Amino acid sequence: MSVTTTTATDHKPDNNSATKLSGKHRMITAFTFFSMFFGAGNLIFPPLMAAQAQSATIPAALGFIVSAVGLPVLGVLAVASAGGFEHLASHVSPRFAAVLAFVIIMAIGPCFAIPRTATTSYEMALTPFIGENNRLALFLYSLVFFVIAFLLSLHPEKLTKSLGRIMGPLLIILIAVMFITCVFVPHAPLGAPNSEYAHGALLKGFINGYQTMDLLASLYFGIVISANINQFGVTEPKANHREVRIAGGEAGVLLVVVYAVLSFIGAISGSIRSVNGAQDTGATVLTNLTTSAFGTAGTTFVGLVFIVACFNVCTGVLSTCASYFEEHFPTVAGHAVGYKQWSAIVAIFSFIVSNAGLSAIITVSLPVLGALYPIAIVLVLLYMAERPFSSKFPRVYLWSVVLVAVFTVFDCLVRLLAVFGIELTTVSNFLASLPLYSEQLTWLIPAAAGIAIGIVDGILRRGRKTDAGRDQ
Incomplete structure (x- = not known):
């Protein structure tokens, strides 16, 4: 370089x-x-x-x-x-x-x-x-x-x-x-x-x-x-x-x-x-x-x-x-x-x-930003909490980010299809019915779920390692 x-x-x-x-x-x-x-x-x-x-x-x-x-x-x-x-x-x-x-x-x-x-x-x-x-x-x-x-x-x-x-x-x-x-x-x-x-x-x-x-x-x-x-x-x-x-x-x-x-x-x-x-x-x-x-x-x-x-x-x-x-x-x-x-x-x-x-640039960019921003927020906040929390449960990174990404990317695809005139009415109505969707904060739900799953996953993995150590 x-x-x-x-x-x-x-x-x-x-x-x-x-x-x-x-x-x-x-x-x-x-x-x-x-x-x-x-x-x-x-x-x-x-x-x-x-x-x-x-x-x-x-x-x-x-x-x-x-x-x-x-x-x-x-x-x-x-x-x-x-x-x-x-x-x-x-x-x-x-x-x-x-x-x-x-x-x-x-x-x-x-x-x-x-x-x-x-x-x-x-x-x-x-x-x-x-x-x-x-x-x-x-x-x-x-x-x-x-x-x-x-x-x-x-x-x-x-x-x-x-x-x-x-x-x-x-x-x-x-x-x-x-x-x-x-x-x-x-x-x-x-x-x-x-x-x-x-x-x-x-x-x-x-x-x-x-x-x-x-x-x-x-x-x-x-x-x-x-x-x-x-x-x-x-x-x-x-x-x-x-x-x-x-x-x-x-x-x-x-x-x-x-x-x-x-x-x-x-x-x-x-x-x-x-x-x-x-x-x-x-x-x-x-x-x-x-x-x-x-x-x-x-x-x-x-x-x-x-x-x-x-x-x-x-x-x-x-x-x-x-x-x-x-x-x-x-x-x-x-x-x-x-x-x-x-x-x-x-x-x-x-x-x-x-x-x-x-107009065309903004129209296409909004759904993409809606997908990327929550992922970035979760990553940054988890890292800022690295010492007191995330380092003790490292699996929270995987679970929370993946679950947020699945939701936001799916939502992004639906919105992009709508931009190009392809309306998925049933899917759009389902998304609109989700909590906090109109506020663009529905991603908080998979983020919280991912953190909870990550904590449980980390505890279970530590338990298995402890049991394996005892067996040896």
Whole structure:
């Protein structure tokens, strides 16, 4: 593996290795991490949620922050402690770890997340001025978008120079301008929450946090962050892992502050002009506010914010995916394929998918995310409870994850078939009748059952080993 994709575990301690980052380098690394996380979804979901929640914005925002910040930070901590996502997932089985790792990389990379960065920024920055369904404009925009992202991704260990020092701080400045605008724009008092947030706003906000995909991304972003920390001189494995955890925590603090600000912005915008949750998006909420304050210039401003946010995430995820493919598929059909080649392949594939349009990408991605997110949550939470619980009953990994996967994958297939016009009415009605299905939390039942079975399985296995020892 080349220097650009080397993780901390690939280095041996040496006398020249630093034991920790300087304060300046920690700040830059945290901004880099933040920039990789914070993309289009992060920017549009909190304002839309708050515009609908209105007076219930605080509990809704708290729920969102738990799932959109708390879970990804736990993911960073778990993966850093385990020495990589596949080591973590190997608690279920090595083969399962390899399959799940590939599926997650494809989801957060060339199939959904990377193409979405181009299409979302296009629709926010250009569509208001040139109209919808302009295929040629989308083609040209996405082409330029991915060429620039590819060039920056060629040196992932140097992302701190572009994302950490320039793009991340610029994004925060742009959001701060919107916040200051909210403080001075006249608005009515916050209204009553709509029906979805009138009851259970905390839980609704928690589920909305899934849509950022940050938990899945956190399982691999540590690869790139570790490489950047290596460049700052912290190459000793334990010290490097510690700095990855610190960077994840500091990025989490930044995300909490920004989500709180965006929720405030959304609540104020919703009090100025109501939104339709079934038709409008968070982009509409932001545009309503900036247009009210600045007119057409406001629309241009929001488009700029989206381009910066989407470009940050695209570059970071492109680097992450290329690093993964270089490590796991160094040769294809007998030919060596390095980091640069994989980066180009991922960029080209993402470019092709992006031209399907934002609506098609989101429609297909939602069922897949609904399958992957619960599996990731169970894995991360079990590992965080490793010392007090999971290490004593290691079979809980297998049983809980497999049972959750069986349910979520089956549900995903049913939803995907519906997307393509194949309705399994009887099956869909059965799923809808299950507890917590409308809240998208039915997976908690197989998770709890798997943990219980895993505990019993572990006790029985220990009993058999004890009996075998006595017989000898």
